[in-house]
Amino acid sequence: MEKIHGVLAPVVTPFTNDYGVDYDRLLEHCLWLRSHQIGIAALGTNSEANSLSPDERQRIIQALIDGGVEPAAMMPGTGACDLPTAISLTSFAVKAGCAGVLTLPPFYYKGVSDEGLFNYYAGIVEGVDNPDLRLYLYHIPQVSQVPISLSLVERLLRTYPGQIAGIKDSSGDWDNTAALIREFSAEGFDVFPGSEDFLLQGLRHGAVGCISATANVNPGPMRQLLLSYENPNADEQQAELSAVRAVFQDYVMIASMKAAIAHWRNDVVWQTVRPPLVALTDEQARALIGRLEEVGFSMSF
Amino acid sequence: MEKIHGVLAPVVTPFTNDYGVDYDRLLEHCLWLRSHQIGIAALGTNSEANSLSPDERQRIIQALIDGGVEPAAMMPGTGACDLPTAISLTSFAVKAGCAGVLTLPPFYYKGVSDEGLFNYYAGIVEGVDNPDLRLYLYHIPQVSQVPISLSLVERLLRTYPGQIAGIKDSSGDWDNTAALIREFSAEGFDVFPGSEDFLLQGLRHGAVGCISATANVNPGPMRQLLLSYENPNADEQQAELSAVRAVFQDYVMIASMKAAIAHWRNDVVWQTVRPPLVALTDEQARALIGRLEEVGFSMSF
Numbered sequence: 001m002e003k004i005h006g007v008l009a010p011v012v013t014p015f016t017n018d019y020g021v022d023y024d025r026l027l028e029h030c031l032w033l034r035s036h037q038i039g040i041a042a043l044g045t046n047s048e049a050n051s052l053s054p055d056e057r058q059r060i061i062q063a064l065i066d067g068g069v070e071p072a073a074m075m076p077g078t079g080a081c082d083l084p085t086a087i088s089l090t091s092f093a094v095k096a097g098c099a100g101v102l103t104l105p106p107f108y109y110k111g112v113s114d115e116g117l118f119n120y121y122a123g124i125v126e127g128v129d130n131p132d133l134r135l136y137l138y139h140i141p142q143v144s145q146v147p148i149s150l151s152l153v154e155r156l157l158r159t160y161p162g163q164i165a166g167i168k169d170s171s172g173d174w175d176n177t178a179a180l181i182r183e184f185s186a187e188g189f190d191v192f193p194g195s196e197d198f199l200l201q202g203l204r205h206g207a208v209g210c211i212s213a214t215a216n217v218n219p220g221p222m223r224q225l226l227l228s229y230e231n232p233n234a235d236e237q238q239a240e241l242s243a244v245r246a247v248f249q250d251y252v253m254i255a256s257m258k259a260a261i262a263h264w265r266n267d268v269v270w271q272t273v274r275p276p277l278v279a280l281t282d283e284q285a286r287a288l289i290g291r292l293e294e295v296g297f298s299m300s301f
Numbered sequence: 302m303e304k305i306h307g308v309l310a311p312v313v314t315p316f317t318n319d320y321g322v323d324y325d326r327l328l329e330h331c332l333w334l335r336s337h338q339i340g341i342a343a344l345g346t347n348s349e350a351n352s353l354s355p356d357e358r359q360r361i362i363q364a365l366i367d368g369g370v371e372p373a374a375m376m377p378g379t380g381a382c383d384l385p386t387a388i389s390l391t392s393f394a395v396k397a398g399c400a401g402v403l404t405l406p407p408f409y410y411k412g413v414s415d416e417g418l419f420n421y422y423a424g425i426v427e428g429v430d431n432p433d434l435r436l437y438l439y440h441i442p443q444v445s446q447v448p449i450s451l452s453l454v455e456r457l458l459r460t461y462p463g464q465i466a467g468i469k470d471s472s473g474d475w476d477n478t479a480a481l482i483r484e485f486s487a488e489g490f491d492v493f494p495g496s497e498d499f500l501l502q503g504l505r506h507g508a509v510g511c512i513s514a515t516a517n518v519n520p521g522p523m524r525q526l527l528l529s530y531e532n533p534n535a536d537e538q539q540a541e542l543s544a545v546r547a548v549f550q551d552y553v554m555i556a557s558m559k560a561a562i563a564h565w566r567n568d569v570v571w572q573t574v575r576p577p578l579v580a581l582t583d584e585q586a587r588a589l590i591g592r593l594e595e596v597g598f599s600m601s602f
Contacts, residue, residue, distance in 0.1 A: 019384070019424070045409075050382040050383065050407070050409035050410070051382060051383045051384065051407065051409075051410075052383050052385075053355070053383050053385040053386045053389075054354070054355065054386075055385075056383075056385065081351040081352060081382075082351065082352045082353050082354050082357075082575075083320070083352065083575065083576060084353075084354040084356075084357065085354045085355075088354075105577065106351070106352065106576070106577045107408075107409060108346075108351035108352075108408060108444065108445075109351070109352075109444070109577055109578060110443075110444055110446075112577040112578065113577075113579055115579050116576050116577035116578055116579045117576070117577050119576035119577070119579070120576035120577045123320070123576055142411075143409065143410070143411055144409075145411075145446060146577075274383075274384065275384060275407070275417050275418070275420035275421035275424055276406065276407045276410060276413040276414075276417035276418050276420070276421045276447075277410060277413065277417055278414055278416050278417045278420070
């Protein structure tokens with residue numbers, strides 16, 4: 001199977017008013033993203049995946065496939081603090097044919113060693129024991145508080161070439177992204193920046209796309225830049241993407257993306273987030289929409 | 302049912318060589334702690350509970366009860382990043398008759414609001430919907446990175462008096478512990494410092510005991526101070542407890558406690574920890590034991 005490249009969205013997870021997973025709205029959203037050729041990185045940080053139970057996470061993977069999302073376009077998040085859950089979810093995703101899995105490090109204990117993290121990821125690879133596994137590491141130290149170091153990547157890649165398939169670098173530190181590309185991409189290790197702010201720069205330096213929250217709301221222009229990044233107006237396109245992202249980022253990103261979808265779908269249910277997150281207030285949502293309109297942003301379905 | 306007071310141990314979880322939960326050794330350890338009248342706060346931070354799957358956590362609660370640990374002496378950890386898991390585990394523990402449950406806040410998303418944390422804990426209380434629930438909040442900001450503020454405690458206590466039963470304060474910040482006692486203990490909200498370093502000071506100021514890692518290895522002297530804290534030699538006893546703790550703390554606590562148990566039980570299996578933690582090296586273990594013997598510490602079974 002060809003490795004997954006391009007722009008992927010950590011798809012936001014809609015909830016019903018009583019906080020249940022809204023599988024219908026989720027599928028509708030994913031199919032809309034697919035209509036823009038966006039990959040489906042379900043169950044990521046922006047999916048509130050860590051506010052979902054292991055059972056709910058597995059059911060979401062199955063529901064999307066049953067609903068017509070091609071597993072070859074999917075890179076669900078299957079990390080967990082505990083190995084049994086991570087192995088079980090990863091195994092399920094691989095058997096379901098997903099192009100890859102995106103796996104957080106265990107994030108409860110802090111200050112853990114690279115040795116311990118190596119043992120954890122080795123535990124997944126060996127527990128899953130499937131040559132089809134394409135495991136993408138997830139470096140998001142500002143949230144997980146557990147960084148993935150270059151030396152950890154190197155040791156994992158040497159030990160499990162092929163199965164350790166790449167990384168999402170959400171650190172926002174371009175020097176780290178560039179180092180990952182420089183050190184490992186020649187071995188087929190794929191680097192995805194975690195924000196479209198680095199989409200153009202990444203593509204110019206050897207990244208294979210990006211996995212970014214705002215692909216949930218701005219998929220068309222992001223796909224467009226991916227296709228035309230060698231064109232003369234690419235810097236201008238990048239500036240437009242970043243201007244939109246900056247507005248969403250001024251709020252808690254998950255709540256602001258859901259507020260935007262609720263607004264342009266005219267569907268208030270979309271505002272719902274699970275605790276410990278909170279939805280934008282009506283006032284915040286109005287201000288957000290106003291500012292988005294000022295930068296020429298809108299969504300259409 | 303009388304509320305649980307005294308010294309509780311967040312019991313370390315033994316693993317077999319292939320990282321399976323070792324239920325037999327766990328039960329043996331808990332019964333030994335009970336022989337010293339130590340309460341069983343299974344599934345805490347020092348139990349590597351976040352390295353256990355929800356199923357394993359539930360099975361541990363059941364296995365301890367089946368093995369003869371009185372549920373009235375148990376305060377298992379039932380927190381989780383996601384509400385469905387936290388509700389399910391909490392509900393199970395309450396129905397099993399546990400004296401209380403100790404619940405971490407959801408710890409993946411950082412910088413969350415008190416509003417969001419209130420909604421989370423309210424979601425547990427209302428989801429469990431059982432008047433027997435005695436929920437103890439768990440404030441361990443250096444690990445969870447999600448603090449439990451005084452105003453959050455106040456709002457929860459006003460909304461769910463009785464069911465919000467107390468707190469374990471592992472911040473190591475005595476001023477915070479003292480404020481919790483001063484503000485809320487008159488309403489029957491019980492405060493447990495998270496370390497025996499504060500056992501004597503806590504008891505003198507209205508704490509109801511302590512929940513401390515090292516109760517796993519030093520239960521007798523901790524119980525003794527609890528019983529005799531008004532005696533003239535209490536400060537001396539406290540100093541001895543703290544001297545022992547200081548040695549364990551110089552290493553990663555979980556690994557050092559397991560190394561000590563392995564040494565004095567002459568049972569190397571006890572050294573095993575789950576990733577992302579790593580066991581002490583042989584050299585570290587020898588140094589630990591040497592230093593413990595220097596302060597007059599040993600274990601007997």
